[in-house]
Amino acid sequence: MPPRRGRPRRNNTETEYNNNPPPEIVNANTTTGGTGNNDNLPPETANANTNAGFQQRMSSTSGRNNNNVNNNIGGNTEVHASGIDRTNPEPPQQGCTYKYFASCNPPTFFGKEGASGLLKWVEEMETTLKISQCLEKHQFWNHSMVRAEHQKYTDRFHELTCLLPHMFPTEIKLVEKHIKGLVPQIRNTVMAAEHTELKKTIILAAKLSDEVVRSGTLVKKGKASDTNLNKSTSVSKFTSGNTGNATTRKRKWQDKGKKKMQEEGTLWTLTTTLAIPPPPPIQCTNGTTGCTLHNSYGIWGDRKDCFAPKVVYPMTQDQLVSIVANATKYKHKLKVVSKFSHTIPKLACPATSDSSVLVSTDQYSSNIDVNINGLTVTADAGVGLRDLINKVEDAGLSLAAAPYWEGVSVGGLISSGAHGSSWWGKGGSVHDHVVGIDMVVPALESQGFAKILHLDETNQLFNAAKVSLGTLGIISKVTLSLEKGFKRSISLNFTDDAGMEDAFISHAKAHEFGDITWYPSNQMAVYRHDDRVPLATKGDGTNDFLGFQSNLIVVSKSTRATEKALEMAKNVKGKCAMASSFIGYKKLVANGLKNNLIFTGYPVIGRQGKMQTSGSCLYSPSSDIANACAWDPRINGLFFYETTVIFSADKFRDFICDVKKLRDINPENFCGVDIYNGFLIRFIKASTAYLGQPVDSVVVDFNYYRADSAMTPRLNQNVMEEVEQMAFFKYDARPHWAKNRKIAFSNVGRKYKNFNKFVATKMKIDPHNIFSSDWSDELLYGSKGEDYDGCALEGECICSEHRHCSPINGYFCEYGLVYKEARVCKYSQSSLGGVVNLPFY
Structure with missing residues (x-):
């Protein structure tokens, strides 16, 4: 029985x-x-x-x-x-x-x-x-690490924590449980550290796991990338679909991301402070077809989707050649995107065609070859900047120039003109340190429809390829010049902004990597004294810029909600209070500079590779959803415009004086920009690249609030619009190719003396416009501008009628206060009535 x-x-x-x-x-x-x-x-x-x-x-x-x-x-x-x-x-x-x-x-x-x-x-x-x-x-009680698979152990640990939050209700109990499950080879060392935060415990255990693998004490099962934080996958996916008239802020993967966070939201009660890795920019409805491309902010400048019928992921240069050959033979359109997609304009958006193909370099990132004797490094175009820098520094060398944000690929950063800050040597633009480019371009049928151009300074096409905006071909490899390894010594001098318009030139000449951050509402300037020092100089500092660190999601959401509430209430003083508190905190922590683990005082000295760029919110396991980059579109965090204007050095002084005049009318009008990072002022040298800067230049970046809805005006909107128009039209400043709103690119070609040479090169290399699109043509050749109700609110047009603003909300098209030729959307409590024309001169 x-x-x-x-x-x-x-x-x-x-x-x-x-x-x-x-x-x-x-x-x-x-x-x-x-x-x-x-x-x-x-x-x-x-x-x-x-x-x-x-x-x-x-x-x-x-x-x-x-x-x-x-x-x-x-x-x-x-x-x-x-x-x-x-x-x-x-x-x-x-x-x-x-x-x-x-x-x-x-x-x-x-x-x-x-x-x-x-x-x-x-x-x-x-x-x-x-x-x-x-x-x-039962599984949670017996959950333990297998061999050196710390990442898998931690991922499952977080999953069980989500399912059973009551089993270990405090962080100290979670720390004890996590340590108990570690392999004996590292358990005692982690326990001896006596960490009380789960984040620190996990990071230490991960480092020790890697060490015991390298020493041969433990054997790791599977691929080495299993525990690589850089190879984490996203916790959520984009949603697709057109936004129609694009009147609402729709961060495309927001819905599914929210659902995922709600399902696993128990983790929000913990204090683990790793971060969600940024989401992949490409999402497809069926494998590699029916795809939508987004930038890292989750929304383009015009709030319209970017569609691609198909995406391919080449892994070798030969595969790139095959892709271009096929497109040339069958007259398909191509565009290239990196795994970061950190541009604001739609440079990577393919043409609106059923035969368009998006080429992702996400998996084309295997090769980094350092030539120590030749002082060069050659890398695949899809290699991330941080991976490149680490490899170079491991060889005892340094890359002299890099953008402040490291979430870019090698091919992407030179295509868009990315830069750091320096008037010394070859300057702060990365493309001016390029000595060789391999580019796959269309070819004749007799040549197999595609060929590889090996370009260097001896080739007349080289200056077009150094800043190509993705319109010439596919960059496959980049060779950069290097220098013997060195360290940087950085000190920040917080002082008043008196005389800044006369001091910027001497500051740039005195400090190799110097910059200035200007907070107009606080009448404060922060001079960065940044110079190279010998490698033997004592110091192991890091530049972990505050704005690029991971933030608790609840903090980012709260900051955004507070700013939004202040906007709705038109509470200028509240925004000024926010700005003052943020600036005070930045001063306290040196804006993210760390002598070792924390900031202890100036100067902060560290290796060039640890000081030249930052972006720590990029690197994290997908299992931790408590933190993220502050602008991650899935969390309803920070949402802002980013304007970057590039002045000829001889015009910058007068621009500063005009902005000061505008500020002095009412300093509170600039509190909104000071909430972010004020005006960041950097220096780059004249370039031989056709789309590089024609003269020694000063770059100014400033961010400011962007509304959830395209039809919602902003507090003191007229001030930022006047500054923007003053820069681009009065002082003829040039836009950063990968940033800015649409109006910045108006008549941009006339601002570059070699622009016609670039266009001629494009026609020679790509006569059938395989790498062109509606978006790139608009960027290069300009457009007539938009003309719809509210178009000026988002910088899609310059207002000439009240309807271009938001009369229903009390915002009317008016003249500027200092730059009288400006046409801005300004709030007025009394209706002006009717529609008037304000021609823009």
């Missing part, structure tokens, strides 16, 4: 959990005053192991369940095949006891019910196990 099935016998349960039993199992097998096997349990659990304590907890739990049944809330209710509602008790806080499992009324099986009865019993038993969560509890 088959054995009776159903509730497991107690001795079987003891055998099942004999390695590391949950406390309730021990309690259930211990009489009052007796002793249980508590050797493997946490101290607080062992102290509580009495049957009396267990009965008391079960009694209180039972009482709660009775109330829940009466009110039809709480507990776990399941409708079974029999049609009977079964409400189970609330699970105990730790472990899974025999008594608790029995109280869930598991089904019974006597062996006489036949095959159908057996199947029914299995289904109902699975349901009971699922409701009781006993399997998960």
Whole structure:
């Protein structure tokens, strides 16, 4: 006769959990005053192991369940095949006891019910196990690290924490549990560190895991990239679909991201401070077809989607050649995008055609070859800047120029003219340190429809390829010049802004990597004294720029919600209070500079590779959803415009004086820009690149609030618009190719003396415009501008009629205050009535 099935016998349960039993199992097998096997349990659990304590907890739990049944809330209710509602008790806080499992009324099986009865019993038993969560509890108690698979161990640890938050309700208990599950080779070292934060514990364990792998103490199963934080996958996906008239802010992957966070939202109660890695820029509805491209902010300047019928992921240069050959043969359109997609204009958006193909360099990032004797490095175009810098520094060399944000690929940063800050040597633009480019371009049928151009300074096409905007071909490899390794010494001098218009030139000439951050509303200038020092100089500092660090999601959401509320209330003083507090904090922590782990004083000295660029919010496992880059579009965090204007050095002084005049009318009008990072002023040299800067130049970046809806005007909107128009039209400043609103690119070609040479080169290399699109043509050749209600609110047009602003909200098209030729959307409490024309001169 088959054995009776159903509730497991107690001795079987003891055998099942004999390695590391949950406390309730021990309690259930211990009489009052007796002793249980508590050797493997946490101290607080062992102290509580009495049957009396267990009965008391079960009694209180039972009482709660009775109330829940009466009110039809709480507990776990399941409708079974029999049609009977079964409400189970609330699970105990730790472990899974025999008594608790029995109280869930598991089904019974006597062996006489036949095959159908057996199947029914299995289904109902699975349901009971699922409701009781006993399997998960058992797994959490016994969860441990296998060999050197720390990343897998941590990922599953977070998943179990989400499922069972009550098992380890405090961070210190989570730390203890995490350490307990580590392999013996690293457990004692992590324990000796006595960290009380889970983040620090995880980071230390990860580093130790890598060390024991390198030493051969542990063997790692699978690919080495399993624990590489840079190879993390996203926790959510984009949603696709057109935004129609694009009147609302729709960050495309926001909905699914929110749902995922809500499902795993328990982690928000913890203080783990790793971050969600940024989402991939490409999302497809069916494998590699029906795709949508986004930038890292989740929304383009015009708030319209960018569609691509197909995406390909080449891994080798030969595959790039095949892709271009196929496109040339069949007249398809191509565009290239990196894994970062950090541009604001749609440079990577393919033409609106059913045959357009998007080429991602995400997987074309394997090769970085450092030539120590030749002082050069050659890398695949898809290699990330941080990976390149690390490889160079490991060889004892340094890359002299880099943008401040490291979330860019090698091909992407030179295509768009990315830069740091320097008037010394070759200057701060990365493309001016390029000595060689391999580019795959269309070719004749006799040449196989595609060929590789090997370009250097001896080739007349080289100056066009150094800043190509992705319109000439596909950059496959880049060779950059290097220097012997060196360190940087940085000090920040917070002072007033008096005389800044006369001091910027001497500052740039005195400090190789110097810059200035200007906070107009606070009448404060921060001079960065930044110079190279010998490699032997003492110091192991890091530049972990505050704005690029990971933030708690709740903090980013709160900051955005506060700024939004102040905007809606037109509370200027509130925004000024925010700006002052943020500036004060930046001064306190040196804006992210760290002498070692923290900032202890100036100067901060460190290796060039650790000081020249930053972006720590990029690197994290996908399992931690407590933190993210502050602008991550899935979290409703910071949302802003980014304007970057490039002045000829001889015109910058007058621009500063004009902005000061505008500021002095009412300093509070500039609090909105000071909430972010004020005006960041950097220096780059004249370039031989056709689309590089024609003369020594001063670059000014400033960010400011962007509304959720395209039709919502902003507080003091007219001030930022006047500054923007003053820069681009009065002082003929040039736009950064990868930033800015649409109006910045008006008549841009006339601002570059070699622009016609670039266009001629493009026609020669790509005569069939395979790498052109509506977006790139508009960027290069300009457009007539938009003309719809509210177009000036988003910088899609310059207002000439009130309807271009938002009359219904009290915003009308008016003249500028200092730059009288400016046409700006300004708030007025009294309606002007009617529609008037304000021609722009």
